[in-house]
Amino acid sequence: MASIISLPRYNIPLKTISTLIIFLLQLLPDRAHRSSSRPAVPAVIVFGDSVVDPGNNNYIDTPAKGNFPPYGQDFPGHEATGRFSNGRITPDMMASALGVKELVPAYFDTRLVDQDLLTGVSFASAASGFDPLTSTIALAIPMMKQLDMFKEYKEKLRKIAGKKKAASIISESLYMVCSGSNDVAEYFLDPLRRPIKDIATYSEFLMQTASNFLQELVNLGARRVGVTGLPPIGCLPSQRTLAGGVLRRCAANRNDLAKKYNEKLKRELNRLTAKDSRAKLIYVDMYSVLLDLIQKPQKYGFRVSKRGCCGTGTLEVAKLCNRLCHVCSNVSKYLFWDSYHPTERAYKIIVDKIIQRDLHLLL
Structure with a gap:
């Protein structure tokens, strides 16, 4: 039988108790607000290609730019920042969802202030890839240069924040690595590459190059790293046009290479995490998320998933998507903005899914 503990009785007036309860209840929303407004991570730091480039390519000599209309037509202030979309892109939405800030700026942005550096930047460069040749052809910033x-x-962080705080920011931040799509696209466009490396060999080469990058990133202090797998590249509007035949079906060979690479990457991330307990590297499944959007657009409120909103939507990207192009009247019904990149609304759906399913493991 459980023992009964007798507690002393205090003669506290009922009115006093009621007042105390009301006071405590009034404090709860305030405390909840302070807790929810605290960022999940101190900064979001990004590496990769055009999917995560907020405008670094504006500052280098490359044709891979998106800093002109109609890019950015739905961005705050209708500004064409260099983001390859009609509005915000994945790092912006990720940082916002985690309570860090609303936009992740380009590292090369000349308007950066100390607070921008303290809360994270993107080093990404449109048209870059893990394969050094991909970046060389496009005059983009290679991943190792990033x-x-x-x-x-x-x-710079040490000078702003001091050694101790800078080290804390570096170790506790969320890192996003998104690259490889341009490598696959270029592989099938470049006849000189294919005889040297078949699909299996090239996917292995890409994985090893990605692994070298990630190991160096961990050595530099990264501890929470989300690495995106490749999307179903063969189903992007541009690849349908180039290799999908008259009916513009998904180009199976592009998707086959993407899937082979993704499987190798998943195994490698598990191996690296098991090998080095300092960091956790999480595979972010972009393939199945985007494929579901493409195959079932109505499920998400889209009407068009085989063409982009800009121009004919079949080939236009970068300089081919310009102010002379026709733009669809209702971009919210389009999955893709140009022939390669999703719309802001599509990015939001993708980010929500990958935070819930993948990146929460790093938080």
Whole structure:
């Protein structure tokens, strides 16, 4: 039988108790608000290609730019920042969802202030890839060069925040790595690459290059790293046009290479995490998320998933998507903005899904 503990009785007036309860209840919303407004991570730091480039390519000599209309038509202030979409892109939405800030700026942005650096930047470059040849052809910033920029960023952070706080920001931040799509697209466009490396060999080469990048990133202090797998590249509007035949079906060979790479990448991330307990590297499944949007657009409120909103929507991207192009009247019904990149609304759906399913493991 459980023992009964007798508690002393205090003669506290009922009115006093009621007042105390009301006072405590009034405090609860305030405390909840303070808790919910605290960022999940101190900063969001990004590496990769055009999917996550907020405008670094504006500052280098490359044709891969999106800093002109109609890009950015739905961005705050209708500004064409260099983001390859009609509005915000995935790092912006990720940082906003985590309570860090509303926009992740380009590292090369000349308007950066100290607070921008303290809360994270993007080193990404449109048209870049893990394969150094991909970046060379497009005059983009190679992934390993992006790591050099990160080293420079760390020094700036130390000067702003001091050694101890800078180290804390570097170790506790969320890192996003999104690259490889341009490698696959270029592989099938470049006849000189294919005889040297078949699909299986090239997917292995990409995985090893990605692994080298990630190991160096961890050595530089990254501890929470989300690495996106490749999307179903063969189903992008541009690849349907180039290799999908008269009916513009999904190009199976592109998707086959993407899937082979993704399987290798998943295994490698598990191996790296098991090998080095300092960091956690999580695979972010972009393939199934985007494929579901493409195959079942009505489920998400889209009407068009085989063409982009800009121009004919079949090939236009970067300079081909310009102010002379016709733009669809209702962009919210389009999954893709140009022939390669999703619309802001599509990005939002993708980000919500990957936070719930993948990135919560890092938080």
